[in-house]
Amino acid sequence: MAGAVPAELVAKLSALKTRMPSYTKDEIQEVVTEMLSSMEGDLSEMNLKLYAEVESLARYIVTAKGEIAALRPDEIMSDHIPNATDELDAIVGSTEEATNGILQAMESLESLTGEMEPAMAEKVTEAVTLVYESCNFQDITGQRITKVVKALKHIESKVDALVAAFGEDIAKYKSQHPQAEKAAENPMSDKALLNGPQLPDSAGKQDDIDALLASFD
Amino acid sequence: MSVDMQMNILIVDDYKTMLRIIRNLLKQLGFNNVDEATDGSMALQKLRDKEYHLVISDWNMEPMTGIQLLREVRADAKLKTLPFIMITAESKTENVIAAKEAGVNNYIVKPFNAATLKTKLASVIGNF
CATH class of the missing domain: 1.20.5 (Single alpha-helices involved in coiled-coils or other helix-helix interfaces)
Known part of the structure; x- marks a missing residue:
């Protein structure tokens, strides 16, 4: 036109x-x-x-950026990975303790074979040997868990870089979603009460639990 | 040639439970002179301080691994002929080849049983 x-x-x-x-x-x-x-x-x-x-x-x-911030990689760094590695270390520690207990019992049993009839002593020794062999598991599981811990450490270093890159966005997300923070802080919520076994240092002892229960009477 | 059941054996592993298992199995086989080390460097020191007739070592240890210990042993004029058995969860072909090239006498894969231990011992030190 x-x-x-x-x-x-x-x-x-x-x-x-x-x-x-x-x-x-x-x-x-x-x-x-x-x-x-x-x-x-x-x-x-x-x-x-x-x-x-x-x-x-x-x-x-x-x-x-918003979605990455919402994933809260800072929590992965500060809570999830350290907790996971502590739990795995606790597994190694508890299986080692249990294995030593089993070995101790077997050694005691084996020391009694000198007092047994030869046929009985032989059977007991066979059973004890089988237990010794089975206790190999502690070493194998320990090594496998060590590999998992190494993998977690690797992930931790990657997440660390992510947190450094998105620090401002994460802070912004946290300030915009205070409810999520509050829910995590409530120790009496059904979700927060699902903790599973405690680590040895933070586990309540039976005597402490009994005392706590008694305090309600 | 008969096997000297009083021979000194050094077992090396970073897991105390594994040391205990190997010690107990060796005891069942009649070997009572057994010492322990928890890594290669501690083992090397013990080997230089006392006469041993056999080493049974794990691979995966820190700071000195089993293969490093084996190489140190084979490089040492006084220790180079010492019988050395690797007992490890490292079961890849490359590991076995590396151990053989380093001069290992035999190789036991974890988890192992008493019969395997006896067979491998016999192949290295003779039937007992």
Whole structure:
């Protein structure tokens, strides 16, 4: 669609018409206007497409940052991984203690074989040997758990980098979601009461539990 | 040639329960002179301080591993012919090859049983 034509352009078109009389001024004006219009249209479309892509990318980054912050990688660093490694260490410790107890009992039993009838002594020794062999498990499980702990340490270092990169977003998320913090802090919620076995240092002793129960009477 | 049942044996493992198991099984087989070390460097020190006739060592220990201990033993003029059995959960082919190349006399994979221990001992020190 042709708009108002500037006077300077009209003058130039008039001069052109004198050199090329077969074209009318209106025809030339129409061609030029359409060409300009077409060029402007192409440029704007390209710019708009590019702008839309950049905007979409920016939105994606903002969303991704929010989602990563919502995952609370700082909690993985401060709570989950240290807790997991402590639990695994406790497994190694408790299986070692139990295995030593079993071995102690077997050694005591084996020491009595000298007082037994030979046939009985032989049977007892066979059974004790089987227990010794079975106690191999403690070493094997210990080594497997050590491998898992190493893997957790590796994950911890990666999460550490994530926390460093998204520190501001995590702080922002925490300030925007105070309820999540409060729920974690309530030690009497059903979820918080599902703790499983306690680590040796923090486990309640039977005497303490009995005393606590007695305090309700 | 008969086996000297009074021979000194050094067992090396970082798990105390495993040391206890091996010691008890050796005792059942008639070997009572058994000392313990919890890593390669402690074992090497004991080997240099006292005469031993056999080493039974784990692989995965810190700071000195079983394979490092084996290499130290084979590089030591006084210890280089000492019978050495590796007893380990490391069961990859590469491990066995590395141990063989380092000069191990035999190799027991954990978990093991008393019969395997006896067979491997016999192959290294002779029937008993």
